[in-house]
Amino acid sequence: MIEGIPIQHFLIVSTIMFFIGIAGFIMRRNLITILMAIELILNSVNINFVIFNRYLYPDQLQGHFFAIFVVGIAAAEASVAIALIINIYRKLKNIDVENVNELRY
């Protein structure tokens, strides 16, 4: 329990982060920025897990463990995504999503 800060404040922050991430994923045009938006989403999830654990279930560690694994897997995901972005860059000399449009709906 953190003195003076109620759980709602953390949850508001994490929810705002989540939706900033979603908006960034949809609106941003640069592939790296899209990746940053995804990191925002995953980190909002981490805040949720850790805060729920700390405030509501302080006698156990499941939420903390989940957050640690999410961090690790997010790193793996980001590394693969960056490798693929470099692959795109080598072909198109550009990482703007407007150029990644050979395939359309």
Add this chain to the structure above:
Amino acid sequence: MLSYSPSLGGGRGEALKFGDMNLSQFLMMRHELLLTAAALIILIAEIATADSAKRKLIPFTIALFAMVTVAGFFPVPEGTLFGGSYQSNPLTALMKNVLNIGVLIIFLQAEGWLKRPENSDRISEYFLLTVSTLIGMNFMISSGDFLMFYIGLETATIPIAGLAAFDRIRSRSAEAGIKLILSSALSSGVLLFGLSLIYGVTGSIYFTDIAQTITSNSMVALGFIFFVSGMGFKISLVPFHFWTADVYEGAPINVTSYLSVISKGAASFIFTIILFTVFKTLTEMWKPVIYTLAVFTMTVANLFALRQQNMKRFLAFSSIAQAGFLLLGILGNNDLGMSAVVYFVLIYIFTNLGAFGVVEAISNASGVETIDGYNGMYKTNPKLSLLMTLALFSLAGIPPVAGFFGKFFLFTAAAGSGYYILVLIAVLNATVSLYYYLRVVRAMFIEKSDNPVPTFKSSAYMRTALIICVAGIFAVGFASVIFDTIREISQNFLY
């Protein structure tokens, strides 16, 4: 037996106790252990073969994987491992075997593509990535808590992005890879947000604990919506299907068939298990959601499939529509629904891999991938045309072939729970789907073309794969023992 059973607040200390756990218990994970061993053997074989002999890795790996598949059919001990994180029972073993059969067929079909000069130095990479995704799927199916489920899901997804970007010379392939990894990362983020809310309400990540303590309130509903959206991306349900057609078209055909059959099958298995076990007390909450998704998925995918010209995109939308039919089985919410889902995926593996096999053989031989390009194919390649017709009839659900029985049990499961209007919508959609499946048949048999696909003979591997598919399409439909076995296993699992 393992003495530890997961309980609220007991995650610390007890789970780390390995003293009363003997090594034979690890045999519960036989599928995963065998696949891990296979992955390591592939790595060693890659080092041990000379550059000029890399092609020999193809028959070697196929033989290795065939052994793994056969070994999977021996009975697996029942129980849980790692403090309830991993659970093994006949149903999960059955699902893993179904996936193994599909991957074996895909490996056989990959031979022509892997033998191309630009791929010849990366044969083992393909096999290694595929096997590691399969390990992830197996852990996902066997998961007993949401952490194991999430790790399995990511292990199953991340390497596929590498596979989708496998063709170095086609920039479309790179594009498919980046689209797949970004959309799957987004979907896991959404899914995790839902899981974090559910954790906040119930205080546990274990399936059994959540099922006991979960009650219907607005936060659980919100978490559940996020969870379904995330899973909807993975199974490509409308309205979360936008990545599907692009990735399916851009990826190499072999990877497309892997994505559309194995990935989707594994995700729908665990989705069904989670809905039937974790959210078992909240059926009134999730049934309307699944109902709506089923209606939208079937209808929208069918309408989009009508106007496709590229065979891969066409099969992509057809596979989205099939996922919509699958949801009918989930709505059944009983052992019949569960067994209908497993049975349908088994048939779908044979059927769709048959169709993709023909598309791949033709693309390898002549590069043709459009429906118009198939005009007059019956004259030049009668056997392949007949096989394609059979597979498409099975996808459409025309009586003598297996696809009919798959759909029949799904509809029965839904009708058994009183969803008569939904079954009516599904039947109408099946009729619409018949139109576009027959479009391909018409192109092959009736349309005339000045330069049809030239006559060619596919390799022995591809022929074996296609023969297995044809045998599967007939055998799974006619041998009632298969459905009875699946039914019996599901009954024991759920009740």
